[in-house]
Amino acid sequence: MKRLALALALIAGPAFAVQPDEMLSDPALEARAREISKGLRCLVCRNESIDESNASLARDLRILLRERLSAGDNDTEAVDYIVARYGEYVLLNPTTGGANWLLWAAGPLMLLLGGGLAWGYLRSRAPAAPESRLTADEEERLHQILED
Structure with a gap:
């Protein structure tokens, strides 16, 4: 029986985070508060909303x-x-305005920058194309070979 009570407490723990003494008497206002609190982070638990957290700060x-x-x-x-x-x-869900644009764009910009640097490096390492022009002596020798 203790194990069952413990399992239920662990599963339903976040559901009981909001204490009865916190709840508002107006059901519509309470529903608004619950909806808003789902979007606010608990500063202690980090990735839990204040609606789910049992921390005192939440x-x-x-x-x-x-x-x-x-x-x-x-x-x-x-x-x-x-x-x-x-x-x-x-x-x-942080906003995407102001200085946060830099944070949102930093990943793709760094990927493009890294790709450009890699392309430039590989391009500089490629062997140079051979000179296609023949000198006058080489052209004369080629004509002699082709005529024979």
Whole structure:
């Protein structure tokens, strides 16, 4: 029986991350808070949303989000407030604007740069094409050979 309880606790652990005392009385507002919190990263767990994390910082972020929504913020304003306070790292899906364009483009640019350098290196290592022009002596000798 203990093993069954442990297995259920491990499987359903993230489902119980949001505590009853955190939940809002308005079901529509609570649904908004749950939807927004799925896109916010737990700063302790790294790749878990605050909705799934049992860390105390995730709990604080869930409470802060619900406070902002209760104060009348729309979804964007609430997320912007949390991002302004904790940095863009708190977003599970970072934006592609501003300085992040450099990060998004760095991989393909480095691949193109490396390919260009490899092509240039291999091109410089290729043997030079032989000179196709014959000197006057060689042309005369060739005519003698062909006439015989």
